[in-house]
Amino acid sequence: EDEKKKYVKGKKLGEGTYANVYLGHARHDPSLLVAIKKIKVQKEYRDGMAPDAVRELTHLQELRHPNIISLLSAFSSKDQNLNLVLEFLPLGDLEMLIRDVDRVRYGAGDIKAWMGMLTRAVWFCHDNYVLHRDIKPNNLLIAADGEVKLADFGLARGFADPGQRMTANVITRWYRPPELLYGARHYSGAVDVWSVGTVFAELIIRTPYLPGDSDLDMVRLICRAIGTPTEDNWPGVTSLKEYTAAGDVHPVADKATYMNRFGSVGPEGVDLLMRTLILDPRKRITAREMLEHKWWRTDPRPTRKEDLPRKS
Ligand code: ADP
Numbered sequence: 678e679d680e681k682k683k684y685v686k687g688k689k690l691g692e693g694t695y696a697n698v699y700l701g702h703a704r705h706d707p708s709l710l711v712a713i714k715k716i717k718v719q720k721e722y723r724d725g726m727a728p729d730a731v732r733e734l735t736h737l738q739e740l741r742h743p744n745i746i747s748l749l750s751a752f753s754s755k756d757q758n759l760n761l762v763l764e765f766l767p768l769g770d771l772e773m774l775i776r777d778v779d780r781v782r783y784g785a786g787d788i789k790a791w792m793g794m795l796t797r798a799v800w801f802c803h804d805n806y807v808l809h810r811d812i813k814p815n816n817l818l819i820a821a822d823g824e825v826k827l828a829d830f831g832l833a834r835g836f837a838d839p840g841q842r843m844t845a846n847v848i849t850r851w852y853r854p855p856e857l858l859y860g861a862r863h864y865s866g867a868v869d870v871w872s873v874g875t876v877f878a879e880l881i882i883r884t885p886y887l888p889g890d891s892d893l894d895m896v897r898l899i900c901r902a903i904g905t906p907t908e909d910n911w912p913g914v915t916s917l918k919e920y921t922a923a924g925d926v927h928p929v930a931d932k933a934t935y936m937n938r939f940g941s942v943g944p945e946g947v948d949l950l951m952r953t954l955i956l957d958p959r960k961r962i963t964a965r966e967m968l969e970h971k972w973w974r975t976d977p978r979p980t981r982k983e984d985l986p987r988k989s
Contacts, residue, residue, distance in 0.1 A: 680752040684762055686713050701762065710765040711749060715758050731759065737830055740805055744798035746818060746828040766826060769988045771876075772814035775883050783986045785942050788880045789972070790979035791817075791825055792873075798827040799873055800964035803866040812872035813852045814879060823982035850895050851875065851885045855906055856958050858896055860919030867958035870967070874953030881939050881950075896921060903954055904929030911957035929956070945972040 685707075687700040696714045703709040734751040741747065750762040771791065774781045795817060802809055809830055816829040854871030856864055878886035887902060889895030900906075905926040906914045914920060935947045942950070949972045952962035962970075973979065 680750045680762075681754065681760070683750065684711060684713060696761075700765070712763045712765045714761040714763060715754070716761065718758055734761070737807070740802065740807060742798060742801040743824055744794045744826055745801065746826045763828070764820075764826070766818040766820050766828075768819040768821060770815050770819060770828075771817040771825060771880075773988060774819075774986060775814055775879060777988075778883055780989050781986050784977070785946070786977035786980040787985055788877075788942060789946075789977065790982065790985055791880065792877055793973060793979050794825040794982075795827065795873055795876065796964060796967045798825075799866075799869050800968055802827075803869070803964050808864075808866060809869050809872075811852075812869055812876060813849060814876055817876070819987065823985045823987065850892060851888050853895065854958065855896070855899055855956055856917070858892055858899075858919065859906075859914065859917035859921075861917050861958075865958060866964060867961045870953050870961050870964060871958075873964075873967075874950060877950050877953065878939060881942055892919075893921070897924075899956075900924075900927050902930065904956060906956045911960075914957070942972070943975060945970070945975045948972070 683704055684701045685704055687702065690698045690700050690712065692698070696716045699713045699715065701711045701713040703711065731751045731753055734748065738748045738751070746766065747764040748761060749764065752760050752762075754760055774783070795812075799809065799812070807830070809827060811829060812827070816827065818826050818828045820826055850858075852872040852875045854864075854868050857868060875886050887895065887898045889898050904910065905928075906920075907926060908915055910929055915922075930951075932944075932947065932951065935951055936944065939947050939950055949962075949967065949970045952970075953967070955961040
């Protein structure tokens with residue numbers, strides 16, 4: 678209740694699938710701008726949910742890192758809605774830059790800088806036993822100094838699921854790893870690493886790499902582009918709850934195949950990409966191992982954050 682009094686809500690900034698977002702400022706300091714995200718919670722789930730969610734979110738408030746959006750406060754309003762007070766980041770997100778092909782030019786050094794920031798964010802989450810579960814370009818917000826910040830932790834999302842139909846149509850599954858598509862109940866940081874890999878691919882080709890329009894289509898696209906999961910390349914996969922043998926078995930794509938499509942980041946970049954997209958989550962590179970990869974130290978060096986392309 679006290680948290681709520683610390684901030685003054687202003688005009689509406691935007692509306693997302695799960696939330697309305699308002700500009701706000703600290704009551705004690707009007708120059709301290711914040712974004713207040715009011716999560717839409719379905720009425721039937723509302724009773725008592727917001728206070729629970731607030732408790733669950735307090736540990737995210739302790740997750741402080743330059744590449745993770747700061748959650749300054751969380752409170753439930755009278756109407757039982759969950760409100761998140763976040764760092765104000767008005768320069769848009771990585772998806773806007775990727776899609777604006779006509780006006781936004783970027784190269785290998787820029788991709789390396791953005792990927793470095795994303796990888797450090799994910800490593801920091803995993804090092805603190807937090808999985809993000811919803812990494813995608815639209816959740817990578819850009820700060821005034823050029824820093825990219827991971828936003829929208831899937832946790833809050835879980836409390837605001839607007840129902841089956843919308844879930845199927847709206848939540849993007851393009852960044853979802855095969856183990857989740859196959860219904861694995863035990864999963865790890867490897868789920869986020871896969872998403873990082875698909876964002877890496879998208880930064881290079883400037884279009885989503887695996888834009889499946891259903892879960893089955895996703896599996897088909899992964900099999901065709903990356904390879905069909907089999908007991909050979911992923912022991913145990915055929916026992917997963919939702920495993921489906923989708924038609925022909927495609928061999929796992931080799932380096933030459935990746936070089937054809939993603940060669941602009943060089944052989945080292947392609948090597949890192951391939952390791953993030955390994956089918957068996959146990960063999961996939963970890964965020965920590967990613968940070969030790971040769972690619973970061975190969976030319977071109979990562980662009981300095983103040984020199985990165987931004988929204989025009
Ligand atoms: P979506 O994920 O569908 O974009 P969000 O609920 O995350 O929806 O955000 C809705 C809109 O609110 C965004 O498009 C953006 O314009 C704005 N917004 C969200 N978070 C922030 C923030 N931290 N700072 C400034 N604007 C924000």
